[in-house]
Amino acid sequence: MSVWLSSRVMQCMSSYALDLSPLENGGILLGWRSGEDVTIVDLRGPGPQALHARHCFIPDHSWQVAEINRAFEASGGDLDYLGDWHxxxxxxxxxxxxxxxxxxxxxxxxxxxxxxxxxxxxxxxxARCWKGHTARSFLRRRLVATPQKLTVFDPPARWPGPIIT
Ligand SMILES: [Zn+2]
Structure with missing residues (x-):
C-alpha cells in the first residue's frame, strides 16, 4: 500500500502546526481509497473544543464527525475519512x-x-504515517500499527482540497 499526500494538505498541516507550536495541533484526513492506495487530498483542523498540550492533542470529536459527514455530502460521496493527523x-x-x-x-x-x-x-x-490494521498470526488476529510509504505530490488545480492563499 502507498499513501499519496497532496502538497496542499502538507502545507496546511505545517501552518496549523506552526500556529500552535510548541503545543500540538491536529485534525482529520480526507480523501480516496482505491485498491491498496490511499490519496489524501483534504483535511480539517482541530475543531473548537479540541485540547492542545505540549505532548498531547485531543480533537473535538463531535465537530470532526459533523465535518466528515459534511465533506462526504458536499463531495457527492467522494471524500472519505482516512484517519487522523497531529x-x-x-x-x-x-x-x-x-x-x-x-x-x-x-x-x-x-x-x-x-x-x-x-x-x-x-x-x-x-510527515510520516502509519496504518492500523488487523494482522493474522496462526489463528490469532490482532491490531497492529505499521509505517506506510508516504509520497507528497502536487495535485491538479481542479481537485478538491484546501485552498492555499
Ligand atoms: Zn503524537
Missing amino acids: SHPDSVAEMSKLDSATLLRIARKVSAPLMLIVAGSGTDWS
Whole structure:
C-alpha cells in the first residue's frame, strides 16, 4: 500500500502546526481509497473544543464527525475519512504509546485508518504515517500499527482540497 499526500494538505498541516507550536495541533484526513492506495487530498483542523498540550492533542470529536459527514455530502460521496493527523513540534515524527493506542482504537471502528504525524519547527516540517490494521498470526488476529510509504505530490488545480492563499 502507498499513501499519496497532496502538497496542499502538507502545507496546511505545517501552518496549523506552526500556529500552535510548541503545543500540538491536529485534525482529520480526507480523501480516496482505491485498491491498496490511499490519496489524501483534504483535511480539517482541530475543531473548537479540541485540547492542545505540549505532548498531547485531543480533537473535538463531535465537530470532526459533523465535518466528515459534511465533506462526504458536499463531495457527492467522494471524500472519505482516512484517519487522523497531529503535530510533534520541535520533535520527531514517531508514534508515542498514546498515538499507537489512539490509532488502534480508531481501527476498531474504521477499516485501516491512518495516523499521520508532522514533526518539525518554523517552516521546516516533515510527515510520516502509519496504518492500523488487523494482522493474522496462526489463528490469532490482532491490531497492529505499521509505517506506510508516504509520497507528497502536487495535485491538479481542479481537485478538491484546501485552498492555499
Ligand atoms: Zn503524537
